[in-house]
Amino acid sequence: MSEFFHKGQTLELNVERMAFGGRGIARTEGFVVFVDGALPGQKVRATVTKAAKRFAEADVDEVLEQTPHWTQPFCLHFGKCGGCQFQDLDYAEQLKWKTEHVGDQLTRIARIEAPKIHPAQASPELRGFRNKMEFAFAGGGSESGPLSLGLHRKGSERIVNIEECHLPSPQCAEIVRHVREFCRRTSIPSYDPRTRRGLWRFLVIRETKTTMQTMVQIITSQAQDGGAIRSLADDLHQRFPALTTVVHSTRKARSAIAHGERQVFRTGDGYVMEQVGDIRYRISADSFFQTNTPAAELLYAAACKAAGLTGTEHVLDLYCGSGGLGLAMAKQAASVTGIETVPAAVRDAEANAKLNEFTNCTFIAGDVLEKLKTLEQKPDVVVTDPPRSGMHPDAAAALLELAPERIVYVSCNPSTLARDIKQLSGDYALTEAWPFDLFPHSPHIECVALLERLKS
Incomplete structure (x- = not known):
């Protein structure tokens, strides 16, 4: 434990640099402070969250002086969702x-x-550039509140229910909202890795940029679903006529990785086509491809x-x-x-x-x-x-x-x-x-x- 820092301590800091990984770097009394949520050039008031022998970690409470490189974030979830960290920093x-x-x-x-x-x-492209997004389910049980579907909250395992996202196309957020509401109506809870009970695990959406094809992959546990997933696939095709394929995969491993272990069924071909330069690529549900x-x-x-x-x-x-x-x-x-x-x-x-x-x-x-x-x-x-x-x-x-x-x-x-x-x-x-x-x-x-x- 540092003799200079203590957890809960409030500091006023001038942020000098950006650390690898995105945190701001400040110095006080010869010690380094890694400041989460701070940008180089800002003066901030921050609270220490971790005190070590030669450094501390802190979270921003208030920006006292703004950097000239600050820019207005464009997403309503910015600051809560962990999907974007630098919407408030000029792109250059x-x-x-x-x-x-x-x-x-x-x-x-x-x-x-x-x-x-x-x-x-x-x-x-700075918005709508992603051809693949992974969303996680949480909750839906009697004690965990309504089913959530979205992205992880910044620095947390909790899920932010995404209403908009500017990384993929606008259609992607529409699919997320539609799947969330459908799955809530089933009253089937999400998978809980502690108990190994529940069904819903991940929703993966691929949208190719040159062929404009869309794949939805639903990754669940191996629990019985009573036909809910097949009904969801049919419902998605009806709601989104341009949808190319829906793939249902199961995952037994507890690890929270949006990768299916076994494919249960698919509609359509089970893949989408993309083109990079003059080369065409077939991309299946669990294949790696640059996003x-x-x-x-x-x-x-x-x-x-x-x-x-x-x-x-x-x-x-x-x-x-x-x-x-x-x-x-x-x-x-x-x-x-x-x-x-x-x-x-x-x-x-x-x-x-x-x-x-x-x-x-x-x-x-x-x-x-x-x-x-x-x-x-x-x-x-x-x-x-x-x-x-x-x-x-x-x-x-x-x-x-x-x-x-x-x-x-x-x-x-x-x-x-x-x-x-x-x-x-x-x-x-x-x-x-x-x-x-x-x-x-x-x-x-x-x-x-x-x-x-x-x-x-």
Whole structure:
């Protein structure tokens, strides 16, 4: 416990910087205070929520002096919902801090002095840019109040009932409101992970930006529903005639992840079609695909350029999802091999290769680390797009053994990107990195990093 700070203490602070993750950074008496809800340039009154030996954490109570970069939020839920953090910060400033955070992580964690970081590429759209949104159910039981459906409250497991959301299209919020009211009328409660009782878990909505197709995925527990979910699917098709497909999936695991384990039924084809550049993609309910289509087109183009393909290279695409990056490179490569853990995504990738008439692509379902050990073709270029947790340490070690000429690392988390680059640093050097803002108004930033093998 700090001798200077104590929980509940009120401080007046000048916010100097933005920390990685989005909190403001202030200093007082030589100590650092991380201030939730504060922007650089503000003077705030804040209450300490955590006191440690050398720093404190605090929440803003009042803004005493405003930053010149403040802007009016555009959503009625801002400040309560955790979906957006920076609607009140000018977009140019958002990009500035995101660029700086990528550089900070590479310097601090990867120990790269003055890494070459390009300015963050803006999202082509600042509202209505998301092609996928995940909403959670809560409550509905006798003691938990009316059923809720929406997004998590900022810093909480509680759910904010969303009436509007400016990240996807206006239709998305209409679907959320309609599903909430329908599910309330069933009087069936949401799933409670503590008791493992209840039904409703997640609502996932995909809206493709180039083909204008819509998928609704309803993820529930394995509890009996008495036909309610089939009735909901029929009702959605009647209320939203443009709806392409409804998928019902169940999830047994307690973990609150909007990913189905078993598909129960679907209406229509069970997938939607999207296009990035001149490549068409089939996307199933549980397949990974970049959630900002226009920005993803810019990111894919940068990754292809970084790969430096001449038509003779064998490309290995790790964590390939439904084939996004690998297929974007297929025209310029001799061959593409993709590895992905989710079998449904691999089926999509194979279908996408056929759809685009690529005969030089192979996709493998299985654990990335295990499949790396069984590769028959040594890659010249590796493109890797791992989850936020980054690559498995042994997968990074396996890449060192494969010794490709170039590694194109696409990351959604600069800290794990920096960690993995450090592990590869004995044999590879970071040439340059290009941040891309696929998530405006949030602290998240994507990054394409080019690593080239050092000459012995």
